[in-house]
Amino acid sequence: MNKIIILAVFCASIIVPPAVAGAPTALAIHGGAGTISRDKLTPDREQAIRAALDRALDAGHAVLDAGGPALDAVAAAVVVLEDSPYFNAGKGAVFNADGVNELDSAIMDGSTRRAGAIAGVHRVRNPVQLARAVMEQSPHVMLVGDGAEAFASSIGMPLVEPSYFRTEERWQQLQDAKARTSARVALPRSYYFGTVGAVALDASGHIAAATSTGGMTNKRWGRVGDAPIIGAGTWADAGCGVSATGWGEFFIRLNVAADICARVAYRGDTLADAAGSVVMKRVPELGGDGGVIAMDAQGNIAMPFNTSGMYRAWIRPDGSRGTAVYADP
Amino acid sequence: MNKIIILAVFCASIIVPPAVAGAPTALAIHGGAGTISRDKLTPDREQAIRAALDRALDAGHAVLDAGGPALDAVAAAVVVLEDSPYFNAGKGAVFNADGVNELDSAIMDGSTRRAGAIAGVHRVRNPVQLARAVMEQSPHVMLVGDGAEAFASSIGMPLVEPSYFRTEERWQQLQDAKARTSARVALPRSYYFGTVGAVALDASGHIAAATSTGGMTNKRWGRVGDAPIIGAGTWADAGCGVSATGWGEFFIRLNVAADICARVAYRGDTLADAAGSVVMKRVPELGGDGGVIAMDAQGNIAMPFNTSGMYRAWIRPDGSRGTAVYADP
Numbered sequence: 208m209n210k211i212i213i214l215a216v217f218c219a220s221i222i223v224p225p226a227v228a229g230a231p232t233a234l235a236i237h238g239g240a241g242t243i244s245r246d247k248l249t250p251d252r253e254q255a256i257r258a259a260l261d262r263a264l265d266a267g268h269a270v271l272d273a274g275g276p277a278l279d280a281v282a283a284a285v286v287v288l289e290d291s292p293y294f295n296a297g298k299g300a301v302f303n304a305d306g307v308n309e310l311d312s313a314i315m316d317g318s319t320r321r322a323g324a325i326a327g328v329h330r331v332r333n334p335v336q337l338a339r340a341v342m343e344q345s346p347h348v349m350l351v352g353d354g355a356e357a358f359a360s361s362i363g364m365p366l367v368e369p370s371y372f373r374t375e376e377r378w379q380q381l382q383d384a385k386a387r388t389s390a391r392v393a394l395p396r397s398y399y400f401g402t403v404g405a406v407a408l409d410a411s412g413h414i415a416a417a418t419s420t421g422g423m424t425n426k427r428w429g430r431v432g433d434a435p436i437i438g439a440g441t442w443a444d445a446g447c448g449v450s451a452t453g454w455g456e457f458f459i460r461l462n463v464a465a466d467i468c469a470r471v472a473y474r475g476d477t478l479a480d481a482a483g484s485v486v487m488k489r490v491p492e493l494g495g496d497g498g499v500i501a502m503d504a505q506g507n508i509a510m511p512f513n514t515s516g517m518y519r520a521w522i523r524p525d526g527s528r529g530t531a532v533y534a535d536p
Numbered sequence: 537m538n539k540i541i542i543l544a545v546f547c548a549s550i551i552v553p554p555a556v557a558g559a560p561t562a563l564a565i566h567g568g569a570g571t572i573s574r575d576k577l578t579p580d581r582e583q584a585i586r587a588a589l590d591r592a593l594d595a596g597h598a599v600l601d602a603g604g605p606a607l608d609a610v611a612a613a614v615v616v617l618e619d620s621p622y623f624n625a626g627k628g629a630v631f632n633a634d635g636v637n638e639l640d641s642a643i644m645d646g647s648t649r650r651a652g653a654i655a656g657v658h659r660v661r662n663p664v665q666l667a668r669a670v671m672e673q674s675p676h677v678m679l680v681g682d683g684a685e686a687f688a689s690s691i692g693m694p695l696v697e698p699s700y701f702r703t704e705e706r707w708q709q710l711q712d713a714k715a716r717t718s719a720r721v722a723l724p725r726s727y728y729f730g731t732v733g734a735v736a737l738d739a740s741g742h743i744a745a746a747t748s749t750g751g752m753t754n755k756r757w758g759r760v761g762d763a764p765i766i767g768a769g770t771w772a773d774a775g776c777g778v779s780a781t782g783w784g785e786f787f788i789r790l791n792v793a794a795d796i797c798a799r800v801a802y803r804g805d806t807l808a809d810a811a812g813s814v815v816m817k818r819v820p821e822l823g824g825d826g827g828v829i830a831m832d833a834q835g836n837i838a839m840p841f842n843t844s845g846m847y848r849a850w851i852r853p854d855g856s857r858g859t860a861v862y863a864d865p
Contacts, residue, residue, distance in 0.1 A: 320789040320822060326760075327680060347759045348785045351656060352681045354758025361757075428690075429683025430676045431655075438767035438791040456677045460649040462767040462794045469798035493649060 230410040231524030232271040233506035238294045239401035240452045240498035243516030257530045260520040263287035277415035281405040285335040285417045288403035295401025300421025302381040308372035311435040312338040317414035317443030324349040324435040330366040384425040404450025406502040416448035433458035438465035446504045453497010482509035559739040560853030561600040562835035567623045568730035569781045569827035572845030586859045589849040592616035606736040606744035614664040617732035624730025629750025631710040637701035640764040641667040646743035646772030653678040653764040659695040713754040733779025735831040745777035762787035767794035782826010811838035
C-alpha cells in the first residue's frame, strides 16, 4: 500500500508541473474570423456557437485550474472545437475540390519550443492530437498527407471514415463554390474562412498555442494554408503565443504569429500593439484579412481581427470570462 | 518597324526593374552544411563541388549584372545546384524510406513578400521553378504532394521520370541507412544534411531567397523539413533574406530565417550578430545543427554554420568572390 502511495506521489511529481499557487493562468480560443453578419447568423445558431465556445473554454480551463500544462489546455479546447460541427476544423470542416475533407493542424509548446504539425489528412478525427503526437512521438515537426496517416496508424491512433467529417451545410457550400467557380463568380468570403485555435498560459508561466482547420472550400493541388505552418498560423515561445485565422496565404507571407511575438520580444511592443499592427495594418496592406488570438507571459490577451466578426472566447487571469462574435461583443 | 522598336522598348521597360546604375548587388549560395571532413572529401570531388558552386554563382550573377531581379538570380543559381549530382536537391537528392526522391523547395521575393513553396514532389526536375510557379501562377503559397505535381502539369511544366533523380551514391546511402536503422546504429550526420539555397540583392535594392532539398535520407511519413517552410528555412523581406541548411526540425522550431531578419529589423542587430546568435547559439542550445546564408539591404553577407563545413560561395558588392567548404576557406 505504501509503495502504491509512494509511486502515486512520484508519478504526480512527474506529471504535474511546478505550478505556482495563485500564479495567473489565462486561455483564449477562436472559431474563425470572417464575414459574419447579424442578418444571416440566426439567434439559435449564434447561441449554439457560443455554447460550443463555452464548452471549449471549460475543457481548457479545467486543465489550467488543476495546475496542468498549457499544452494540455490548448489541446483540450481545440478538440472540443474540432468535434463541433459549427467550425471549419475536424467535424464540420469544409470540402476540397475532390469532395474530401482535408485537415491541417499544429501545436507548439512555448517553453521548450517543441512543435508538431500535420497537413492534408483525411481520416484523423482530431488533427490537433495527431499534431501533438508528431511532436511527442516522432523525431519530426511536420508530416503531410498519407505519410501523416501512416504515422497515426503506426502509433495506434484510430482512423475514422472520411464520411465522419461530412456536414450537409459544408457539402452544399462545395456545390455552390463549384457552380460559382464555373460561372467565374466570386465565392463568399465565408467559404475561405474558418479555423479554430487556442492559446493558454499555465500556472508555471508556460505558453502554448494550437490551431486546426479544414482550409478553404474547393481547394485544390494539396494547398496548405497557414494553420500548420509553425510561425505563420501557430507560434509559441517563452513570452508569447499566437493562433491565427484568416486568408492563410497572407499569414504565411507575413510570418504573422511569430512576427507578433518578435515585436514583443525584440522591440518591447505591448502584445496589443504588436498584434494590432500586424493584423490591422500589415495584413490588409498586403490584401489579406483575418484575425488572431495572442497572449503574453502576464496573461494579457489580444484578439484583433479586420473582418466583420471572429468567434472567440477567453478567461483572463482575474477569472473574468466571455464569448464574442462581432467587434462589439 | 517603328512599332516593333516601340514595343520592344515598352516590353523592356516592364521586364527590367528600375535598376540603379552602380547600386550594390550581391549573391550568396550554399550547397549544404554538415560533417564534411578533409580526409573523406577527395581533392577531385572538392574541386568538382567548387566548380559547381562557381557555375551557380555565374548563373545568378549574370542576372544581377544585367540589372535583373534578385528573384531571377536566386532561381537561376538554385537551378544549377539542383542539376548538379553533388548536392541534396534535384538530381542527387537523397532517397526516402520508400526508395523515392521526395523534394521540397521555397522561394520568396522580399520586396513584395510574395512566396511559393512545394513539398513532397517526385517528378519535378527543378523544384525551385515549381515553387516559383506556385507563387506566380496560383493564388496559393504552398502546395504539397500529388496535388503540387497536378498543379505542375496544369501549367504545362514537364515532369520527369522519378529515376532521373537517382544517383548510385545516394542509393547506397539509403541501403546503409536502412541497415544501420535495423541495427539501431546512428546514421552519419552527412545523411541528414544537404540543401541548396541562394540569397541575392539586386540593383533595385530588392532581396530574394530560395532553398531546395531532398530532405533526410530514409525519411518516412511525409516528413517535411524547414526548406519549404516560409520563415523557417527560407525568408526574404525588404531588409533581409535568408536560406538555411541543417537539421530542419530545429530550424522550424526556432523560425530561424525570419528570426534572423526580425532581429535586424526590430532590434537593430547587425546581420552578422543576428545570424551568428541564431545559428551559433540558439540552434545548438536546442540540440540542432546547421548553417545559413544571410544578406541585408546593403549587400552584407553572413554565412555562419556550427558544423565542420558548409559548401558556400559569394559575390560581394565590391565584386570580390569566393567559394569555401570548411571554416577556414
